[in-house]
Amino acid sequence: MHGESSRIVFTLLGNNATIPYSECESILDSYKIPFKELNRLDQVLILSAPVEACRVVVKQAGMVRRGCALLAESEKTPASIIRAIDDLNLNEVVKPHLSFAVRVKGVKGHSEGIDVSRLESEIGGKIKERVKWASVNLENPDILFYTIITNDRALLCINVARAEEKGFSIRRPGFRPFFHPSSMHPRLARTMVNLSGAKVGSRFLDPFCGSGGILIEAGIIGCDMIGTDLDPQMTKGSKTNLQALGLNSSNVCIGDARHMPIREADALATDPPYGRSSSTKGRETCALVHEFLGEAASLLKTGSKVCLSVPSSVETSALMSKGFKVLETHLVRVHRSLTRRIVILTRK
Ligand SMILES: C[S@@+](CC[C@H](N)C(=O)[O-])C[C@H]1O[C@@H](n2cnc3c(N)ncnc32)[C@H](O)[C@@H]1O
Known part of the structure; x- marks a missing residue:
């Protein structure tokens, strides 16, 4: 049995333009997890699939870095990203007593011209403004807001699973x-x-x-x-x-x-x-x-x-x-x- 489908995002290694996308989908096929491909962007695959697919793929893949739940998409200007954060129902995401951190990741030079650390603090500030109980924990947050900037857009996500990197090397x-x-x-x-x-x-x-x-x-x-x-x-x-x-x-x-x-x-x-x-x-x-x-x-x-x-x-x-x-x-x-x-x- 698999949960309901929602939009999920995989961030992929940048070493090859085709194979990491196929790897993700092959893993889902082999475990018979239903999915639909929504988009392929630079180093990013967007699917409609149960959120558990993030953990299954990240645990087994060789060329996947992270699996995330997609909250919203926006243009990649900082103002549009902040507006998209403002439009989210954040109280549903940051439940009481949960801490959070923010990361912004630019892929393949697509964040050129954007001050990524400033954008991280602006997003953090907006979340604190909107959710009164929200507390920041940069070391070990309960929720990691992960924004990916790729091609012409920003993907506002919550991190679900991150690949263990050391084993391969x-x-x-x-x-x-x-x-x-x-x-x-x-x-x-x-x-x-x-x-x-x-x-x-x-x-x-x-x-x-x-x-x-x-x-x-x-x-x-x-x-x-x-x-x-x-x-x-x-x-x-x-x-x-x-x-x-x-x-x-x-x-x-x-x-x-x-x-x-x-x-x-x-x-x-x-x-x-x-x-x-x-x-x-x-x-x-x-x-x-x-x-x-x-x-x-x-x-x-x-x-x-x-x-x-x-x-x-x-x-x-x-x-x-x-x-x-x-x-x-x-x-x-x-x-x-x-x-x-x-x-x-x-x-x-
Ligand atoms: C490219 S290497 C395999 C490398 C392997 N993946 C590794 O991690 O080392 C190919 C291997 O095929 C073996 N080989 C050549 N002819 C074979 C045959 N007819 N049947 C089985 N093995 C064969 C060779 O001895 C060689 O070890």
């Missing part, structure tokens, strides 16, 4: 006991897991698991992970990395992604070798992916998803495979000589 490949340079940043690994439709309790598979970067993120969200790799050094390293984080490594084994040692999986995300820092063991990436998708088709139920990362030089059309339909593709620049193409396929 301490899980970077260089901090693991077994390091391999082909392992991607944990945020992207997490996002790929989410784009595969995985959720708590899913039987999640990474058939080219390498040093375990994707498995780690699937394990942290609570999936039952299975990993295979042809290279015994990699499976050993992957187990070491999972164990170092207290995650289950018992289903990581040596195996060929083209002949997998399991019967079924709910979701699959993987980063097959490109023949640069990780070996394709003599096969072209494309041929290898086709052979593995042929095998994956027999493991996945209709509607299950596969999220793949390939180099951008591999066209999406080259990945079309019997039994699968392409849902989405995204480009993610890693560095000058590598842009990843993230492809989401669904089992027909």
Whole structure:
């Protein structure tokens, strides 16, 4: 059962123009939380959805910073923002004995020319003027009024959930006991897991698991992970990395992604070798992916998803495979000589 829908806002990482929006919506789909997309602005997604969606998405996403309840929208001039605050029924929001704080966040230079700290105090002053019992607590407020300035407007919100930021940076490949340079940043690994439709309790598979970067993120969200790799050094390293984080490594084994040692999986995300820092063991990436998708088709139920990362030089059309339909593709620049193409396929 889900609560009533209202307008909610997610603030997103600014590292990619498309993938964070899809990640949010994929998480909601996987938990069957109903939503309707209302708008996409720079680093902001506005949905009609139950407020609890904020907590569900923020807890699991790799590229979402915050989830908020939207109170009002206005033009982005300070005068319009203050007028919009004045029009709110603030007594309903700041109940007696609750403290508050105000933050204004400008996205991608959209707050240029606006004195953000002055605007914060003006909003705070207006709230105090309107709600006589309201008290300010900057350290640990009960209510955080969070105003986002993006594109041509201001979104007046109440913060509902904020992402824990540190975990991703301490899980970077260089901090693991077994390091391999082909392992991607944990945020992207997490996002790929989410784009595969995985959720708590899913039987999640990474058939080219390498040093375990994707498995780690699937394990942290609570999936039952299975990993295979042809290279015994990699499976050993992957187990070491999972164990170092207290995650289950018992289903990581040596195996060929083209002949997998399991019967079924709910979701699959993987980063097959490109023949640069990780070996394709003599096969072209494309041929290898086709052979593995042929095998994956027999493991996945209709509607299950596969999220793949390939180099951008591999066209999406080259990945079309019997039994699968392409849902989405995204480009993610890693560095000058590598842009990843993230492809989401669904089992027909
Ligand atoms: C890009 S790396 C995976 C990186 C991984 N996500 C990580 O975090 O380290 C690709 C992996 O595929 C493995 N591989 C190559 N051919 C394979 C095959 N046919 N079946 C399974 N694994 C294979 C390589 O040994 C390599 O570890």
